[in-house]
Amino acid sequence: MYDRLSTLVLRWLKVPPEPHAPIGDPASLRVFRAGRNFFNLKLIGWGVGQLAALVGIIFWVVVFVQVENGARVEKARRAALPAPPPATLRDQIRSMANSAVESELAKSGGPTAPVPAKAKPARKRVRVGGWTAFKAGLIEVALRLPPWAFPLLWMLKISGLVVYLVQIPFTYAIMRLDFEMRWYVVTDRSLRIRTGVWSVQELTMSFANLQQVVVEQGPLQRLLRLADVHVRSAGGGGGGGHPSQQAHGESLHSGNFHCVDNAHEIRDLILARLRHFRESGLGDPEEARRAAAHLPPAAPAASDAGVLAAARELAAEARALRTTLG
Numbered sequence: 446m447y448d449r450l451s452t453l454v455l456r457w458l459k460v461p462p463e464p465h466a467p468i469g470d471p472a473s474l475r476v477f478r479a480g481r482n483f484f485n486l487k488l489i490g491w492g493v494g495q496l497a498a499l500v501g502i503i504f505w506v507v508v509f510v511q512v513e514n515g516a517r518v519e520k521a522r523r524a525a526l527p528a529p530p531p532a533t534l535r536d537q538i539r540s541m542a543n544s545a546v547e548s549e550l551a552k553s554g555g556p557t558a559p560v561p562a563k564a565k566p567a568r569k570r571v572r573v574g575g576w577t578a579f580k581a582g583l584i585e586v587a588l589r590l591p592p593w594a595f596p597l598l599w600m601l602k603i604s605g606l607v608v609y610l611v612q613i614p615f616t617y618a619i620m621r622l623d624f625e626m627r628w629y630v631v632t633d634r635s636l637r638i639r640t641g642v643w644s645v646q647e648l649t650m651s652f653a654n655l656q657q658v659v660v661e662q663g664p665l666q667r668l669l670r671l672a673d674v675h676v677r678s679a680g681g682g683g684g685g686g687h688p689s690q691q692a693h694g695e696s697l698h699s700g701n702f703h704c705v706d707n708a709h710e711i712r713d714l715i716l717a718r719l720r721h722f723r724e725s726g727l728g729d730p731e732e733a734r735r736a737a738a739h740l741p742p743a744a745p746a747a748s749d750a751g752v753l754a755a756a757r758e759l760a761a762e763a764r765a766l767r768t769t770l771g
Contacts (some may be wrong), residue, residue, distance in 0.1 A: 449626075454642070460626065462566060463516045464639045469632025473535040475714065475743040480706030483671040484624040491620045498609060506602060513595055516587035619643070629702045629711070633718050636676065638700045647701045652722040654678040658715050672708035676700045676715065680722050 455462065466474055519717075622642045630637040639647040655678045662672040677699045703712055 446614070447618060447621070450614055451622055454618050454622060458642060460622075460642055460645060464628050464630060464637055464647060466630060467632055467635040467637040468633035468651070470633075473633035473718070474488070475631045477631070477702065477705060477707070477711055479624055479627045479704045480669070481669045482671055482706065484621070486665075486669060487624060489619055491617065495613065495616075503611060504608060508580070508583070509598065509602065512583045512587050515580065515584040519584055520588060572577035603753075627703070629705070631711070631718070632716060633721065634698070636715070638702065640703070648698075650676060650678050650698065650700055652719050653713075654698075654718055658712050660712050662708070666704065671704045671706055674702035674705060674708050674711045674715075676702075 454460075605660045619642055623640075626642055628637070628639045629641075633652075635649060637647065637649045639645065655676060658673070658675040659675045659677070660672055660673060666672055679698075702708070705711060761763070
C-alpha cells in the first residue's frame, strides 16, 4: 500500500528517486541518511495532528446533533402554545382611554400609578452556564434557518469526514517520504545535500571552499540521540552563515546534515577528506575550468634567429617591390 502511494506521490510531484553523485572518485562515495528517531518524532507529530482533527470533527458533529434536536423540540413547543385571543373593540377603547388619563395626570403632576400595598418579592436570577448559553444561541439561530439548511449542513459534515479519511494515507506517505528523501552524499572532493518532497532543495559544496564543520545538538535531539552537522564554505553570494562571521565581513554558504544519528562519524570523515584534499594540492575541476575560460590567449612562441632573419629579408623585398611598382 505504502509503496504504491509513494510511487504515485513521487510521480505526481516529479521528484527524482535519488540525486546524482557530486564530483569526486566514485570509490570514495558515502551516503548518509537521517536517524530513525527523527522519523519516529515526525510520526508522533503527524499522529497528534490527525487525532486533534478527529476530535474536532466529533465535537462539532455532537454539537450539530444536539442543536438540531433542540431546535426541533423548541419548534414543537412553540407550536403547542395557545394563541393569544384577539383584542376586542371595547378593550382597544379602554386601553386608549387609560393612556389618555395617564398622560393628563403626568402633565398635572399627579400620581401616574397606584402605590402597591405590598412589594412583590424579587425574583431569583438563575445564572446560565457558558455551554448552555452557547447551545441556546445556536438553537435560536437554527430556528431561523430555512428547512433545507440542515440537510445541506449534514452533506457538508459527511464530505468533511470523507476528506479526512482520504487524506490520512496521502499525508502519511508525504511525511514518510520527507524522511526517506533526505540524501547526504560525500565524496573525496565535494558533498551534496538534497531534501524535500514538495519543494526539493539540493546543495553542492566543494572542499576547495569548505571552511567549517560544526556539530550541534539540542535538548530534544540529545534525548533522541540525534544531532545536526553544519558545514559552511566561503562564497560570493548573500548571507547565510553564522552571525559572528557575517560581522567580520565573511559571506558563507551553509549546508546541514539534519537529525543524523552518526554526526561525529560524518564530521570526522569530512575533516579527514578535507585535510587530504588540501595536502594533496587538488583543485576543484569546475573552478579550474572556469579559470581557464577567462585566461587571455597564450602568447606566440619565440622564433629562432634564422626564422627572424628570413622574415626581415622578406619584409625588405616586399618594400623594394612596392617602391618599384610605385
